[in-house]
Amino acid sequence: MIAKPAIPDVLREPGPGIGKPLSRVDGPLKVTGQARYAAEFNVPGLVHGYIVSSTITKGRITRIDTAAALRRPGVLHVFTHENRPHVAWFDRKWKDEDAPSGSPFRPLYDDRIVHAMQPVALVVAETFEAAREGARLVQVEYEAEPHETDLAARRHEAFTPGKEKGGFEPPPKPRGDPDRALAEAAVKVDVEYVQPTEHHNPMEMHGSTVVYNDDGTLTVHDKTQGAPNSHSWVCSVFGLSKSAVRVISPFVGGAFGSGLRPQHQLFMAVMAALQLKRSVRVELSRPQMFTFGHRPPTIQRVALGAAPDGTLQAMIHEAVQESSQFENYVEIVVNWSGQQYRCDNVRLDYKLARLDVFTPLDMRAPGAATGVPAIEMAMDELAHALRMDPVELRLRNYTDRDPNQDKPFSSKELRACFAQGAERFGWSRRNPQPRSMREGRQLIGWGVASGVWDAMQGQADARATLGIDGHLVVASATADIGTGTYTVMSQIAAGTLGLPIGNVTFKLGDSALPMAPIEGGSWTVSSVGSAVLAACERVRGRLYKLAAKMEGAPLGKAKPADMVLTDGHVALAADPARRVPIAEVMRSGGVLAIEEEARSVPYYVKRAQHTLATHSAVFAEVRVDEDLGTVQVSRIVSAVAAGRIINPKTAGSQVMGGVVMGIGMALEEETFMDHGLGRYMNHDLAEYHVPVNADIGSIDVIFVDEHDEVVNPLGAKGVGEIGIVGVPAAIANAVFHATGVRVRELPITLDKVLAGLSRRSAA
Amino acid sequence: MRAFSYSRAESVADALKGVVGHGETKVVAGGTNLLDLMKADVMRPTRLVDITRLPLNRIEETAEGGLRLGALVTNADTAHDERVRSRYPMLSRAILAGASAQLRNMATNGGNLLQRTRCYYFYDTGTPCNKREPGSGCGAIGGVNRIHAILGASEHCIATHPSDMCVALAALAAEIRVTGPRGERTIPFEAFHRLPGDAPQIDTNLAPDEIVTAIDLPARGFAAHSTYLKVRDRQSYAFALVSVAAALEIEDGKVTAARLALGGVAHKPWRDQAAEEALVGRPADAGSFAVAAEAVLRDARGFGHNDFKIDLARRAILRALQDAAASETP
Numbered sequence A: 001m002i003a004k005p006a007i008p009d010v011l012r013e014p015g016p017g018i019g020k021p022l023s024r025v026d027g028p029l030k031v032t033g034q035a036r037y038a039a040e041f042n043v044p045g046l047v048h049g050y051i052v053s054s055t056i057t058k059g060r061i062t063r064i065d066t067a068a069a070l071r072r073p074g075v076l077h078v079f080t081h082e083n084r085p086h087v088a089w090f091d092r093k094w095k096d097e098d099a100p101s102g103s104p105f106r107p108l109y110d111d112r113i114v115h116a117m118q119p120v121a122l123v124v125a126e127t128f129e130a131a132r133e134g135a136r137l138v139q140v141e142y143e144a145e146p147h148e149t150d151l152a153a154r155r156h157e158a159f160t161p162g163k164e165k166g167g168f169e170p171p172p173k174p175r176g177d178p179d180r181a182l183a184e185a186a187v188k189v190d191v192e193y194v195q196p197t198e199h200h201n202p203m204e205m206h207g208s209t210v211v212y213n214d215d216g217t218l219t220v221h222d223k224t225q226g227a228p229n230s231h232s233w234v235c236s237v238f239g240l241s242k243s244a245v246r247v248i249s250p251f252v253g254g255a256f257g258s259g260l261r262p263q264h265q266l267f268m269a270v271m272a273a274l275q276l277k278r279s280v281r282v283e284l285s286r287p288q289m290f291t292f293g294h295r296p297p298t299i300q301r302v303a304l305g306a307a308p309d310g311t312l313q314a315m316i317h318e319a320v321q322e323s324s325q326f327e328n329y330v331e332i333v334v335n336w337s338g339q340q341y342r343c344d345n346v347r348l349d350y351k352l353a354r355l356d357v358f359t360p361l362d363m364r365a366p367g368a369a370t371g372v373p374a375i376e377m378a379m380d381e382l383a384h385a386l387r388m389d390p391v392e393l394r395l396r397n398y399t400d401r402d403p404n405q406d407k408p409f410s411s412k413e414l415r416a417c418f419a420q421g422a423e424r425f426g427w428s429r430r431n432p433q434p435r436s437m438r439e440g441r442q443l444i445g446w447g448v449a450s451g452v453w454d455a456m457q458g459q460a461d462a463r464a465t466l467g468i469d470g471h472l473v474v475a476s477a478t479a480d481i482g483t484g485t486y487t488v489m490s491q492i493a494a495g496t497l498g499l500p501i502g503n504v505t506f507k508l509g510d511s512a513l514p515m516a517p518i519e520g521g522s523w524t525v526s527s528v529g530s531a532v533l534a535a536c537e538r539v540r541g542r543l544y545k546l547a548a549k550m551e552g553a554p555l556g557k558a559k560p561a562d563m564v565l566t567d568g569h570v571a572l573a574a575d576p577a578r579r580v581p582i583a584e585v586m587r588s589g590g591v592l593a594i595e596e597e598a599r600s601v602p603y604y605v606k607r608a609q610h611t612l613a614t615h616s617a618v619f620a621e622v623r624v625d626e627d628l629g630t631v632q633v634s635r636i637v638s639a640v641a642a643g644r645i646i647n648p649k650t651a652g653s654q655v656m657g658g659v660v661m662g663i664g665m666a667l668e669e670e671t672f673m674d675h676g677l678g679r680y681m682n683h684d685l686a687e688y689h690v691p692v693n694a695d696i697g698s699i700d701v702i703f704v705d706e707h708d709e710v711v712n713p714l715g716a717k718g719v720g721e722i723g724i725v726g727v728p729a730a731i732a733n734a735v736f737h738a739t740g741v742r743v744r745e746l747p748i749t750l751d752k753v754l755a756g757l758s759r760r761s762a763a
Numbered sequence B: 001m002r003a004f005s006y007s008r009a010e011s012v013a014d015a016l017k018g019v020v021g022h023g024e025t026k027v028v029a030g031g032t033n034l035l036d037l038m039k040a041d042v043m044r045p046t047r048l049v050d051i052t053r054l055p056l057n058r059i060e061e062t063a064e065g066g067l068r069l070g071a072l073v074t075n076a077d078t079a080h081d082e083r084v085r086s087r088y089p090m091l092s093r094a095i096l097a098g099a100s101a102q103l104r105n106m107a108t109n110g111g112n113l114l115q116r117t118r119c120y121y122f123y124d125t126g127t128p129c130n131k132r133e134p135g136s137g138c139g140a141i142g143g144v145n146r147i148h149a150i151l152g153a154s155e156h157c158i159a160t161h162p163s164d165m166c167v168a169l170a171a172l173a174a175e176i177r178v179t180g181p182r183g184e185r186t187i188p189f190e191a192f193h194r195l196p197g198d199a200p201q202i203d204t205n206l207a208p209d210e211i212v213t214a215i216d217l218p219a220r221g222f223a224a225h226s227t228y229l230k231v232r233d234r235q236s237y238a239f240a241l242v243s244v245a246a247a248l249e250i251e252d253g254k255v256t257a258a259r260l261a262l263g264g265v266a267h268k269p270w271r272d273q274a275a276e277e278a279l280v281g282r283p284a285d286a287g288s289f290a291v292a293a294e295a296v297l298r299d300a301r302g303f304g305h306n307d308f309k310i311d312l313a314r315r316a317i318l319r320a321l322q323d324a325a326a327s328e329t330p
Ligand SMILES: Cc1cc2nc3c(=O)[nH]c(=O)nc-3n(C[C@H](O)[C@H](O)[C@H](O)COP(=O)(O)OP(=O)(O)OC[C@H]3O[C@@H](n4cnc5c(N)ncnc54)[C@H](O)[C@@H]3O)c2cc1C
Pocket: A686, B026, B027, B028, B029, B030, B031, B032, B033, B034, B035, B036, B051, B071, B072, B075, B097, B098, B099, B100, B103, B106, B107, B108, B109, B110, B111, B112, B113, B114, B115, B162, B163, B164, B165, B210, B211, B212, B213, B237, B238, B239, B240
């Protein structure tokens, strides 16, 4: 009766923990203030650095005078491009795990200024206050050169990039004859969407505390999404041996992608510590959080042609996106459109325009959060033109194969997402007519959109150590940026070894631990979780062997294949009442601890034969004040298919957080650039708006059952990003349904709604 | 932030002594605005005199039947005071529409009057700004000016005054009580804040050596028909794009008295007495309110990103007056 599974039995018989809505294991540390963040580690003799930011956007430094700063009591040293210590010369030495092609930015490298608020000096002082005041006293003279920061001005000089960055493939070749099919289509839309610059703005600002140890080695507390990434970058840039540096990052106060690349503060703090032979902390100010990467602004054209029955006949999706002068940051943007719908005539085109800004940086669902809203808004426009229900239109063009690659999906329960989401939302009661629902001066609208994100996996290592006391320590150098990594890894380990969750300690955020890739792309459960599973399975295998050899044969002639681990015991699968405590098994085998390390390697072959993705269907209700144009999102239902959900509570929180960020993207978030100065102007949290509690109505998350044996042994796809993808379009479509006004430029602020309402009433 | 000295005043006289003759001295109350600006290196006092121990922390009845709000009463205590809530509901609403609960617990009434603009350029020392650095130019003209003024601006500055509370105070025709080396005086609310003109670095007519001791509310509170409407980019914790304090007295469907002040549109809370007078004697209906809105915005002018505020202000005035006419109690 007990099957010998081809996939691990944790999938079939969830052990204690797996699939359970466990609260965060690190929650108590966080809410009691015991969790310490990078800029909170104090050591005797710590000194503080403060970065001086350039006031011009492009040009060169002609003179830099540090005398006044150095006279300020407490100031120890001022680093500039003129006196900085030696650093690596080759570009490849400056590359990190997330670097696109090009020439990475090097702080204080020379006199060139290539973007606004570029770091031009570091003032180090005995106190933070002295450093900050010293920074004000550094006098810098510049020779400015003309700059361009306006994407619209450069869109026609854009170029087609190649494969510039891991995880992002250039668009597929066009299929059929999309221009002709569009011209001949009975019903069509051909529109342009514009999205603004956004910044990650995690709560915690980037900080690094570099402890200079007596033996000259460095212990670096860094805010990062990958301690190993910071570690290898520091070693490479400063020419240090791997053993001379250790990077620690146990807690991260949010990142959303901002910690995927080593940031200025890390370079500055390490440089100063090495030179001054002292422990140094550097933390960025909130305005400086706007100086190292952002979601790039994008202009997109989407043209769709359809037969009267809604069958898609033509799809053209062209995007122009911003990159810097020195790196080719890409997020392709358009590919998901061709993947999501069946259509014979398709052209997907993606271009980059070089502007005098810092290189953009992955921000939650990079590419998909930009491109999918465009296609999903266009699908809504098409549905309206067809007089067809927008869910029905999507199902009409549903595809079970990825048309871009002509491959099957490893699993795709998007249909179920639509069905369950629509049911929960009450979609069947929707009157298709815009402006058909109102309550007093509030116009009410319902919108829908789908979302998609890739189900990626990287190689990762994990080590599991089971002590005879029944305590299990599992370790991997991965990160927990607030996503729940500590919790779900503990669950996977506990589930695999049949231990109570309280017996498991998971360690992460330390470059000395077994290797793990940066935490991004929603691949941590897939990559690290699979390694944790593999390491724990090895421990389990050794326990079974010991149990089989036990004196007195308490489990009879049982072979490992006949055993299970439950509740701290090795038991007979067929008769779980026959069991022996793990401690006894280990004692009789004469071992005090069982330690195993394993590497998870993606199923490369199976994966190559499939397209792997998470999907969602998002339903939104908005209330628009007809007089004032303000939009409030009163309800969101997000139905997500992401394979196996290890922990519905932390996963639910991820999706909920994605929804909140999606509301921000739809209605609020935008970094204003003064193109004359080439500088972001609303670089603080008073004027860069993210949603506040009052902006959030009800958020209902549904996880649709999805079984996947291709993605990884856990069958889990990851949920960090899918939550945001469908939200902006669902809201934009709901705004149209409420008002009859299409706003094609995000965010949908009240001025744009009012302009549309005025145009409407004029017409 | 620069090094500064700090002292605590134990009496008003003590505070004045501290302020007199020290050009770069500032008094600090809740510190929610001043300290932020010091950290951003926008304000650079060399001395801070802490006035939070002064006995200016009471709300009292005035002989005229109004209320005297001490300069050091917090915004929160003012908004939640039972007398303020029942007699000046518009003021209570305005205060609660501002900032966050935490900030309102720290922020004082005096500090609220004297808070400075939220213009992006004013806050960023890497950019030109006549208010911060007279003569350096105005970054917002021709730059990013979504939150800027549409009324009363000058070629030197188009900043707005960010306070909510002050808009209600303007509509209520409050008076500011101040004291200084030349003695005490009272400044009518309308004369307290200034238009930018060619000296945008000067926000108010309070002399540098004077301090605010109280805000006097007249007896008339328009409790029956008044409202404060704040329109902003998110539901909470954002400054007003446009706000309206609207108050009416109505008899037999006719307006007998009106007050109308706008926030987020000018360098000072913008009260328009001509528009108020135009309402008197007219029916309390949308037609009259539209006329008043037109009157207020007759000379409005946008600077690009903020053009929308003109239409928004018109809509907000209409809505607020309608709400005020309809409201019995808030
Ligand atoms: C994030 C944020 C959001 C905010 N949002 C809003 C909002 O939506 N609406 C709104 O209205 N406000 C808002 N505020 C502003 C807030 O209301 C003010 O910061 C506060 O009212 C200032 O009061 P304070 O006592 O802290 O002043 P302080 O910072 O102590 O002082 C401010 C100024 O007033 C001077 N001063 C203080 N008291 C006196 C006195 N008695 N006599 C003479 N001078 C004096 C000081 O010298 C200083 O120049 C916000 C503030 C922040 C930080």
